[in-house]
Amino acid sequence: MSDALKVLASALDFAAGLDDPNARRMLSYVPSPPFTPRALAPRLYPVTEFVPAARAGAAPAATVLIDALIAAAPKLHWWQSYVATDFSDTFLTRYGFVELLGTRGQFVCDGVAIGITMLGSNIEYPAHHHVAEELYIPISGTADWMRDNGPYTLRLPGAVIHHPSQMHHAMRTNTEPLLALYIWRGGDLAQKSDIPARVND
DSSP, X not given: OOHHHHXXXXXXXXXXXXXXXXXXXXXXXXXXXXXXXXXXXXXXXXXXXXXXXXGGGBOGGGHHHHHHHHXXXXXXXXXXXXXXXXXXXXXXXXXXXXXXXXXXXXXXXXXXXXXXXXXXXXXXXXXXXXXXXXXXXXXXXXXXXXXXXXXXXXXXTTOOEEEOTTOOEEEEOOSSXXXXXXXXXXXXXXOOOBOSSOOOO
């Protein structure tokens, strides 16, 4: 089994172990294996330096997933959706994601995207929204989350956070980096999020 496939399989197992109706529903859209690999060269961003530190703040049920990600991280094709004109350079050094399954991911899928978002410590991912319905599951790091323009709420690893299509949401890390599993479905699965506000550093 390839390193990327170990991460994907571990992510699916972790999400399947959650007692949550939205998680079960979103997982129902994932096709059955085998998954077709996509030829992607490794690509890293500065945020990947935070990956090993994330093990300390991991949900107990996520340790297999975290260990698989730590081993695979240097070999994966990481992405950033934004550029400096969207967000600050500071944000871009502490943000990135790897799409494990999807229209551009390590494995091919047209109907759903699954990946892991990484945010470094002490950074805010400001309010944004997109057409795709989204499920976030923090797997490491205690962070503040905002949904539907409400107040920030502290969420622990293992929480299930659901964002319907076009719901505004944001995340803010504290002293710990944040790793969060995401599942997208509906709309353009490679859409760049709409950002009502910009970060000014």
